[in-house]
Amino acid sequence: MNGWRGRAAITPGRFYYGGHIGAAAMHAHYAVQLLIGDGLILRGGDGTAHELTAALIPANTRHAIVRGTDAGLLALIDPAQAGDLAHPPGTGSAAAGAIDLSPPPRHDLPTLIALADEITGTVPAAHLHPGLAQAMRLIDETLPGQVRLSALADAVHLSESRLAHLFREQAGLPFRPYVLWMRLRLALYALADGGTLTDAAHTAGFSDSAHLSRTIRRMMGDAPSVLSAGVRWLRG
Known part of the structure; x- marks a missing residue:
């Protein structure tokens, strides 16, 4: 890249x-x-x-x-x-x-x-189950801290199995990979803002810069520096 x-x-x-x-x-x-x-x-x-x-x-x-x-x-x-x-x-x-x-x-x-x-194929946000939509908002508010499915399920008044099913069915990802992508997004934004790899890892809740670097290479096929230099990030 x-x-x-x-x-x-x-x-x-x-x-x-x-x-x-x-x-x-x-x-x-x-x-x-x-x-x-x-x-x-x-x-x-x-x-x-x-x-x-x-x-x-x-x-x-x-x-x-x-x-x-x-x-x-x-x-x-x-x-x-x-x-x-x-x-x-x-x-x-x-x-x-x-x-x-x-x-x-x-x-x-x-x-x-x-x-x-x-x-x-995707499920439009307007069609998400209200409990799932609330859980997604709570994940945004909780990161970079630890996110537990059990705590989310209690907060949105659903069973763990029901909420896990909604993540797979409507978000298109199991719960843990979904949270990982959200952490990855935070890290890439931090790099785009000029942060170091260590800064980005802490911002997103990765254990250290090596963990973040391995995750980016595995999921996206290249070094973190490539995805921050010369790329303008559109944030939603």
């Missing part, structure tokens, strides 16, 4: 980016990746390179960006939210998951967010 300059946004389970996409060495990451841009060249784990307009790359699939694009779109989606798209049948390389979008979508972040949400 070196050389990236653009705008980014993060929501529970999803990272969205629009702008200049640079080359990236062979790697694999936890998230499903939707990549769109004219003139992109991707190399799969088998060494074969393909020029693509759009690609849907399954989780944990080795790939490299041989040539980036000046105006591209990228979404990283937690496999728990991607359903069958996390591991499509018959895909063995980055190119195998390519999708055809004709004509290509406009190169802007709202388009990417809408496209990613259409492909993977």
